Amino acid sequence: MSDALDIVVRLLAVFVAFLVLPLVVGQTEHKVMAHMQGRLGPMYAGGFHGWAQLVADGVKFAQKEDIVPAGADRRVFQLAPAVGLLPYLLVLVAIPIGPHSAVGQSLDAGLFFVLAVMGVGVLGSIMAGWASANKFSLLGGLRTAAQLLAYELPMLLAAASVAMAAGTLSLPGILDSFHWWWVPWQLIGGVVFFVAGLAELQRPPFDMPVADSEIIFGAYTEYTGLRFALFLLAEYAGIIVLCALTSVLFLGGWHGPFGADGLGWLWTLLKTAVLAFGVIWLRVTYPRLREDQLQKLAWTVLIPLTLVQIALTGVVKVVTS
Amino acid sequence: MTLAAASHGFLTPSGVEIAFLLVGLVTLGAAVVTVTTRQLVHAALWLVVALGGTAVEYLLLTAEFIAWVQVLIYVGSVVVLLLFGLMLTKAPIGRSPDADSGNRWAAVAVAAASAVALVWVVVDAFRATWIELGTPQGSTETTGRSLFQYWVLPFEALSVLLLAALVGAIVLSRKGDTAITGDGGTPPGPGPGTPPAPGGTAPVARAATGPVATPGPAPREEQR
Numbered sequence: 001m002s003d004a005l006d007i008v009v010r011l012l013a014v015f016v017a018f019l020v021l022p023l024v025v026g027q028t029e030h031k032v033m034a035h036m037q038g039r040l041g042p043m044y045a046g047g048f049h050g051w052a053q054l055v056a057d058g059v060k061f062a063q064k065e066d067i068v069p070a071g072a073d074r075r076v077f078q079l080a081p082a083v084g085l086l087p088y089l090l091v092l093v094a095i096p097i098g099p100h101s102a103v104g105q106s107l108d109a110g111l112f113f114v115l116a117v118m119g120v121g122v123l124g125s126i127m128a129g130w131a132s133a134n135k136f137s138l139l140g141g142l143r144t145a146a147q148l149l150a151y152e153l154p155m156l157l158a159a160a161s162v163a164m165a166a167g168t169l170s171l172p173g174i175l176d177s178f179h180w181w182w183v184p185w186q187l188i189g190g191v192v193f194f195v196a197g198l199a200e201l202q203r204p205p206f207d208m209p210v211a212d213s214e215i216i217f218g219a220y221t222e223y224t225g226l227r228f229a230l231f232l233l234a235e236y237a238g239i240i241v242l243c244a245l246t247s248v249l250f251l252g253g254w255h256g257p258f259g260a261d262g263l264g265w266l267w268t269l270l271k272t273a274v275l276a277f278g279v280i281w282l283r284v285t286y287p288r289l290r291e292d293q294l295q296k297l298a299w300t301v302l303i304p305l306t307l308v309q310i311a312l313t314g315v316v317k318v319v320t321s
Numbered sequence: 322m323t324l325a326a327a328s329h330g331f332l333t334p335s336g337v338e339i340a341f342l343l344v345g346l347v348t349l350g351a352a353v354v355t356v357t358t359r360q361l362v363h364a365a366l367w368l369v370v371a372l373g374g375t376a377v378e379y380l381l382l383t384a385e386f387i388a389w390v391q392v393l394i395y396v397g398s399v400v401v402l403l404l405f406g407l408m409l410t411k412a413p414i415g416r417s418p419d420a421d422s423g424n425r426w427a428a429v430a431v432a433a434a435s436a437v438a439l440v441w442v443v444v445d446a447f448r449a450t451w452i453e454l455g456t457p458q459g460s461t462e463t464t465g466r467s468l469f470q471y472w473v474l475p476f477e478a479l480s481v482l483l484l485a486a487l488v489g490a491i492v493l494s495r496k497g498d499t500a501i502t503g504d505g506g507t508p509p510g511p512g513p514g515t516p517p518a519p520g521g522t523a524p525v526a527r528a529a530t531g532p533v534a535t536p537g538p539a540p541r542e543e544q545r
Binding site: 071072073076107108109112113115116117119120122123126127129130131133138141142145146148149152156168169 | 360362363366369385386389390392393396397398400401402404405408409412414415457460461
């Protein structure tokens with residue numbers, strides 16, 4: 001019986017994290033962007049520095065009318081937000097937050113699980129783009145697909161480099177064999193992984209699929225109300241997943257200069273938060289890449305870099321073993 | 322591993338076996354809908370269900386690694402490539418009356434023949450072997466060991482085949498580029514003046530055989 005209870009508690013913890021952390025990132029984005037642009041951002045909702053702004057947004061979204069365009073493919077249109085959001089919930093289950101199996105569910109091939117399921121999330125955007133019966137949505141869906149195909153490969157190769165270094169595909173296993181000098185050793189792979197992940201999430205400067213000045217809002221143009229909110233939530237959940245994964249794979253997750261045993265989870269959260277701040281910072285700083293520049297970056301810069309990283313990993317691994 | 326099947330009756334199935342059967346039925350149904358539906362994009366989406374169902378079957382057989390690779394390659398890349406191709410050419414919402422080809426019966430014959438061949442091979446290979454699933458049989462380590470102890474040569478031959486296909490695809494796409502832009506005298510390439518739509522995206526579609534070919538070498542390196 002305690003086994004079942006254990007599972008329930010773990011799943012509940014993952015679910016709470018899934019509901020809370022994206023909202024925290026969203027609120028942080030409001031405030032950080034505002035301050036970087038010399039504004040204050042939300043100040044009224046909830047009283048203290050507008051902390052409840054996203055809750056208010058959520059209530060607003062829930063009140064809106066749920067519209068399905070007349071020409072749309074109803075079922076696919078309505079299913080798309082769920083396909084876009086649920087994979088990130090699944091991924092959170094496999095990400096370890098601290099030592100001693102502080103993870104939703106430890107998987108033997110966790111690294112593959114995480115990357116595979118993240119790829120499925122993008123299917124939601126493609127479905128939305130096609131089913132909306134709108135040419136801007138279709139363009140957005142096309143760009144999403146092209147972007148996923150281009151950036152999945154460098155992401156996989158960078159992750160493969162870490163798996164080679166650790167000799168395992170299990171995420172807790174990778175962290176168990178982590179040493180501090182892995183950070184400089186896997187630096188190229190880490191940067192490529194993070195950049196490719198940003199592109200997969202369609203975050204600026206890789207937000208060509210939702211480029212609002214060209215194609216309105218890409219695949220999400222026709223969505224309103226709760227379904228639109230689900231897509232936004234998926235974006236923020238994606239930021240959490242990407243930052244947590246990058247910190248687990250390349251920055252040592254729960255390892256820190258001190259407090260290795262009790263404070264492991266705090267290190268993971270801290271690294272994730274710093275990376276998430278970086279994601280927001282990039283949005284405010286860089287202009288959007290053009291579609292062909294986007295493809296060129298993936299195929300001519302990122303993939304050769306990851307191949308260099310894999311060669312480096314292999315050489316060091318052979319020399320040290 | 323080789324307990325006689327006689328000691329395990331088929332009439333008292335365990336929960337896993339029932340789940341396996343149900344998921345199998347769903348997979349089969351999705352596959353049939355995939356080839357019979359008249360809505361092109363729906364066919365691709367039902368294919369996702371069929372491939373995902375196969376991945377679940379692998380999971381139930383404790384072949385975790387294969388299951389995730391199945392999701393990563395087929396659902397994450399092949400279907401996305403398929404949808405990309407559909408949306409780039411023709412992806413009407415609703416039924417397409419011309420989606421049916423005249424090859425229906427030939428296709429049925431080929432499908433039946435390949436199904437019979439596959440079932441025959443599997444039945445012939447395992448017969449009454451009983452594989453206990455209590456300990457995972459398809460973990461990453463087991464798969465890697467059997468792959469690189471007993472099946473190295475076929476694996477390498479397959480890598481060479483995929484590499485050849487990749488190089489061939491690049492050669493073909495290059496030839497097309499020079500034929501179109503050759504009379505202008507300017508080298509092909511995305512510049513600020515060239516429209517990104519057809520010329521820029523076509524090599525992407527072809528080069529996307531990359532993700533299909535590459536996850537092979539990654540676990541290999543890891544196992545050494």
